Amino acid sequence: MTRLTVPKTYKLYIGGKFPRSESGRTYEVATKKGAFLANAARASRKDARDAVVAARAAVSGWSGATGYNRGQVLYRIAELLEGRREQFVDELMATESLSKAAATTQVDTAIDAWVWYAGWADKYVQVAGNGNPVSGPYFNLSTPEPSGVIAIVAPQDSSSLLGLVSVIAPALVSGNTVVVVAHEAAPLSAISLSEVLATSDVPGGVINILTGSPAEIAPWLASHADVNGLDLAGAEQLEWVDLQIAAADTLKRVSGPVVGVPAPSVERIVQWTETKTVWHTKSLI
């Protein structure tokens, strides 16, 4: 007798919790051949705004943690993901119609990307910061600090899991919190990742994941006054110039569309930071 399976309800991930869309809407996620997989939540403007509120509330704790601490938390995501490799491989094979080998490569690469970025958390300041030899009796130091809340459109053309990890991990390294719109057609691995996040040590609200239509949600994030940065990595098919124009209202930092999946790079960490330069006056002796 074959066992009847227990399918999962895929919901949003906001503030460390798994709410349905407040709009009550869902959309059908299917294999490339059209077989039904799940009903994913179709996030609304209100969900996006709730996610920004959660992300803002999480900024002070996450950015206030030590780099060593953030590094361990990010590394722990890799540990937990490693333990659930098979689940992610199966999910990617179904949602992206990948071979087992291709799905495995994607999951492994995503795990390794977490490890790579985790190691930066207590080092990027040394690379991006600077002691400045000013002409005067001052101790002058430049240090990068997180920009705040980063809204992200995850890569949409392939690699739903790796694409997501490749845009959220670099923003998290310095202490930003994120609101990310997942791969629209293949959103399941993003929600499964949020289950990993919820059981790892990432504080609630640091990573908020929305599923649904990037075209519908991104404008609300781009124009949101409490968002500091906008990553349009996966926005090539959207009206991304309009999103950039909306972002200019509050002079958000904007990163443009990327073809494929962005490679790991220290620039992706530094682009979501602000350089603070402090002049300390030396006393007379």
Next chain:
Amino acid sequence: MTENNKALSVKAPSFLDYAPAPESTSILHLKKHYGLFIDGEFVDGRGDAFSTISPATEKEIASISNANNADVDAAVAAARKAYERTWSKLSGADRGKYLFRIARLVQERARELAVAESLDNGKPIKESRDVDVPLVAAWFFYYAGWADKLDYAGLGPNPQSLGVAAQVIPWNFPLLMLAWKIAPALAAGNTVVIKPAETTPLSAMIFAEILQQADLPKGVVNIVTGAGDTGSALVNHPDVNKVAFTGSTGVGRAIAKSIAGSGKKVTLELGGKNANIVFDDAPMDQAIEGIVNGIFFNQGHVCCAGSRLLVQENVHDEVVDRLKARLSTLRLGDPLDKNTDIGAINSKAQLDRIRELSNVGEAEGAERWTADCVIPENGFWFAPTIFTNVSTSSRIAREEVFGPVLSVLTFRTPAEAIAKANNTPYGLSAGIWSDKGSRVLAVADKLRAGVIWANTFNRFDPASPFGGYKESGYGREGGRHGLAAYLESAGWAAPAVTKGGKK
């Protein structure tokens, strides 16, 4: 000055009486009319010429060409040609040598530049002579040395220049902002079209002469004068690769919108409403001087001015009393007089804005105090003014006045000071006054601002990055970070993790 002296002479003699010591303008050999500087030559603009006046006397100094769209096209074309044919082919060492030459020529003509700057801008000669012009030379000297060392700028090996940079600068530090923009751009291998502010084009014209003396290859730096429409034509020109703007947040926002999607790299250095925090254990003598320097330096026409004074409640009265006493000794008047502390407001438009916001401050319930000083008959002047009892929601506590107007607010705990300091959409600078080093470090960590001065204010250095958080703009000018605004990484060796991903 004669009117001023008569007015002073009716007062009882005091230790503040002094003999005027005006800097002579005979060192200047100004032309009656200045053209645009395009492709190494002065050429007439095709728009209607305008006058640049001295804000201290309202008298015309010179007539200035107005660049229309065709002129901007010509300037960008000259910069493109120079980029393709000359500047990008030159070695970093040679680019550096040209910048060293410029630094030296600025030093040689320092007095002339200082007099021209004070005449055209209205700032006291002691500031243009001791701050603006020396920093201009220092900026070129600093970036000159970078030109052949770009591999060490932190962008990976062999970073690439961007091409033609469109630069639009404000009137508050005309020559210094020009140096902040041009020096790193040229060091990194870009060519430049720069637009000075319409009220202060004079020192840029003398700078063009310096470029001729330096024998800088033609077209590497082009200077187009004009107003907002010239600037707009420049930043929106399809053949520029980089836009750098210093000015108001309103214009910065408009630029960010107009070039969205163009792929142009942008740096914006915009407004601020910066907190200057005075704790009760502050070194009070230095703090009073620092507060004065923070907001009354350059008539408060400073984007990073410490315009919001946050004073710990128990020392509020002492600080305000001492400030009033100190401000009463400041000398307002002829910018060219070496005794002058407070010069002229740069323009009628700016004076109107300062007056308007000050009136709003009063109407919103703040208490206004203005230093008792004689205001010259002609020109644009605003006496140093302090507002106390300012509420956090008042417009003078939230909007940039860009004038010699200080808003005083109080706090009780460091946490309250930090919360109030950060309660603004801006994030350019902040000051902390305290003798307790550990507290200074902790507070500096929490302030959301790009430049923080601890027990000092308004310090600038070419080695020190400058720029804001939030709506004060993005990108940094100065230091190693300032180079990144004019370079593109050629890419680092990809980490091993990338096997599944691609750039």
